Amino acid sequence: METILVATDFTDASHNAFVYGLGMARAFGAKLILFHACQLPAVVNVEPVITLPETASDVIVQDRLRQHLLAVDTTGISVELLQTTGPVSSSIIETATAHRAGVIICGIQEGGRLLRRLFGSTVTDLATHTPIPLIAVPTSAHYQPPHTIALASDIVPEDGEHTLDMLSEIGLRFHSKVYIVRVLSDRFDEVYELKHHPTHLHRLPRALETQYAYTQHKDVSDALSFLVQTMPVQLLAIVPHQHSMLEKLFFGSTTKAIIGKTTVPLLVLPDQKG
Numbered sequence: 012m013e014t015i016l017v018a019t020d021f022t023d024a025s026h027n028a029f030v031y032g033l034g035m036a037r038a039f040g041a042k043l044i045l046f047h048a049c050q051l052p053a054v055v056n057v058e059p060v061i062t063l064p065e066t067a068s069d070v071i072v073q074d075r076l077r078q079h080l081l082a083v084d085t086t087g088i089s090v091e092l093l094q095t096t097g098p099v100s101s102s103i104i105e106t107a108t109a110h111r112a113g114v115i116i117c118g119i120q121e122g123g124r125l126l127r128r129l130f131g132s133t134v135t136d137l138a139t140h141t142p143i144p145l146i147a148v149p150t151s152a153h154y155q156p157p158h159t160i161a162l163a164s165d166i167v168p169e170d171g172e173h174t175l176d177m178l179s180e181i182g183l184r185f186h187s188k189v190y191i192v193r194v195l196s197d198r199f200d201e202v203y204e205l206k207h208h209p210t211h212l213h214r215l216p217r218a219l220e221t222q223y224a225y226t227q228h229k230d231v232s233d234a235l236s237f238l239v240q241t242m243p244v245q246l247l248a249i250v251p252h253q254h255s256m257l258e259k260l261f262f263g264s265t266t267k268a269i270i271g272k273t274t275v276p277l278l279v280l281p282d283q284k285g
Contacts, residue, residue, distance in 0.1 A: 017116045161248065181278070188221075189215065249277065
């Protein structure tokens with residue numbers, strides 16, 4: 012991982028994500044891009060909205076980006092400040108793609124106010140559409156080396172050759188132990204799973220220490236929330252599956268619930284085909 016993009020909307024949550032990104036950049040010796048996308052207000056038939064000239068607006072954004080840098084220690088890390096005007100989530104993805112970022116990092120607001128912040132909906136949108144791995148960092152989750160990772164799904168599409176690459180890269184860098192978590196609906200599922208482990212995890216390097224973990228619960232997001240509270244997990248990883256329209260709808264609602272409940276950084280691993 013040579014480049015990390017941290018998206019900011021200048022909230023406490025995004026500043027915390029920036030600090031997390033700095034920790035990851037140090038660990039990997041990576042360049043860090045601090046990025047802000049300004050969404051223009053929609054035009055409505057009311058009193059006109061006063062907007063600043065483009066140059067003045069750019070100066071203000073650049074100044075706020077620099078304030079991020081002044082508040083933390085960036086010694087030894089190459090940090091580039093970037094900004095653009097346009098739809099937030101698509102601008103983040105386009106910029107990360109253009110700069111070949113290995114991962115996108117952004118903050119999520121906790122306390123049941125997910126949708127009251129701009130990034131509340133943006134994180135959910137990114138998680139369901141980004142082709143680049145995403146780490147969403149809750150405000151209360153301070154940077155810790157992810158020595159223990161929980162992978163909440165081990166069903167990787169057959170053509171998703173590189174889906175677990177980022178998980179492998181992070182795991183190898185931090186010598187992490189990876190728990191492969193299966194959320195089961197009843198005891199019959201557990202008996203079947205114990206006899207028939209899925210085989211797709213051959214894509215994880217043998218150097219990684221992996222272990223299966225089973226939890227029984229009707230609600231996936233509640234099960235994962237309980238898991239991170241009872242185990243020393245520093246990073247929770249999920250793999251989206253979006254093959255049918257029903258799966259897209261299910262994944263969207265499940266992801267939104269997980270984002271709203273997680274108290275540890277969430278790594279979203281999109282399908283990466285060969």
